[in-house]
Amino acid sequence: MKKIIFFAVLLTIVSISSLFTYRYVMNLNQEQIRISTNPWVGFTPFIYAQEKGWLEKTPFRFIWLVDLTENSRMYEREFTQGFTATQYELMHFKEHSHIKPVFLIDRSVGADVILSNRSLNELRNTHDPITVYLERGSLHDDILKAFIKENALEHQALILKNSSQQSMALIEPASTPIIALSYAPYVSNLTKRGLVAIASTATMKSFIIVDALYMDERFVTGREDEYRKLKTIFNRALEQLSTDPHEYYQTIHGYLEGQSYDEFMATTQQIEWLNHGSNEAIARQLETQHISTDRLLP
Template sequence: MVAALAAAAITLLAGCAGTPAATPAADGTQIVRMATMPWIGYGPWYIAETDGIFADAGLSVEQTEFEGDAEVNAAFISGNVDVANVATHTAMLMQQAGVPIKIVLIEDVSTTADAIIAPAGIESIADLAGKKVAYEQGTTSDLLLNYALDDAGMTLDDIVAVPMNAADAGVALIGGKVDAAVTYEPYIQTALAEDADLGVLFSADKLPGLISDVLVVSDDFIAEHPDTIQALVSSWGLALDSYNADQPAGRAIIADAVGEDAAALSSAFDGVIFYDGAQNANELGGSFLNEAMPLVRKAAQSAGILTGDVDLSALVDPQFVAN
């Protein structure tokens, strides 16, 4: 029912959406409105801003930060932002609902940076039976939880689902409101630091590629502003070059942007694989499209997040990473 309501909401918003139009700033740079969240996988955009990469590319990128996926989706589909950072399965859900979009960039794959955390005494997924589990429905947390339960021969019916934003799930666990929480970094490390009794029960590295993020753009915006999208995609590649050349500096920028200490997020960064320009050029129209995306689609269908099929090849536009 949750998946059906999410799809209905996306369809309604799609019907209301106007054609977004990039506008030049007073200094002549092109304004791009971007929807994002405090997830370290989106961090290279902050490097692009701090290092002047956007400015050098003639861009003025206005990053608006949201707490949950639903807010990001609504802002993008309604035309209040031009581009959005979303999970791969979210892009599929948009396409299924008839939203004309394209994935133009692979941003990251999570290994240990998305996880189910629980206190001592809950040592396996089977131990979650009858327990209250906090997670954000329709998101990567939903995907991860469903996969973990299925792997253990269980379903959502075997637990007590407690819906809430991933940002709040760890807090609810620390406060004793729930028995386990599904969330992502930096919230995992924050919870573990607050309560020494907590540990990681299950993480995304059990199925590499399941949790991934992409940049989506409407078909109209691509048609009207291809040079702007090219400059944005190229800026990501340059930001990753900067990050790889000086990881401590790059991590400091990202940690500051998400409101955390870089040292405390060291293991969190180790649990994220960023995709640079060369990897995007090789994989967006290759292994990511042909291997990773079918895996995500299958998991989302099994979880009931996707209720039908999607045309993966029609969802990807690799022209910008190829350039």
């Protein structure tokens, strides 16, 4: 199994040093364009392209993370110039006036999941506080808010616990009600621990999640052709997923947190790829959320 190299990055802000551990992919230099990402199913074409060496003659280098909020930390410290994320991650940034989507990747239609050890009806009628595990300061805050409203859970007492996906995988069976917010490839770890999906982006009516490559536009101006080449590489990797899914999985499986081939292939059916065709409706949706789309590649 391919092992992702872990390294420590020492960041100093106002004389306060913090040590963060990141999954690093390649040696970086000042001329390279650094993009943070994670093993979300929609971003795996970047993993495949990287493993095949297709990115070596491009300026793009990917840094593999786990926690959703790490994108903002890396960007705000000027360690990266862009990231792959949903529109909600961007909306949680303190300052994002220069950040714009360069190309759309996918729409989640089931791969973002809310799990519990209770049924929805049991959650509505419980008299016990509900412990909610989620990544605070990320789109999980937004998903939870929409989920509570759609399922009439406003009256319930919630205990919110900020938790990474890796720590959620250690949740023990409990006699009290639990909710966990997760996404592929981490959902399978939670189902193995007895939690059951009670809602997802396939069932929620009021919540649309769109993943895209977001970049600081100051690193796009004058380099548009390089981003077009990156999109072509992405599409080439995606074609390989369709042509030979077993070979694709074998190439990327070291990044998938133990996901089996069948589990991975199931998650590919829980997103809608947005790499081809017109996405005018999606672009309008982003504009209504005050995300400028004037940098989107055709």
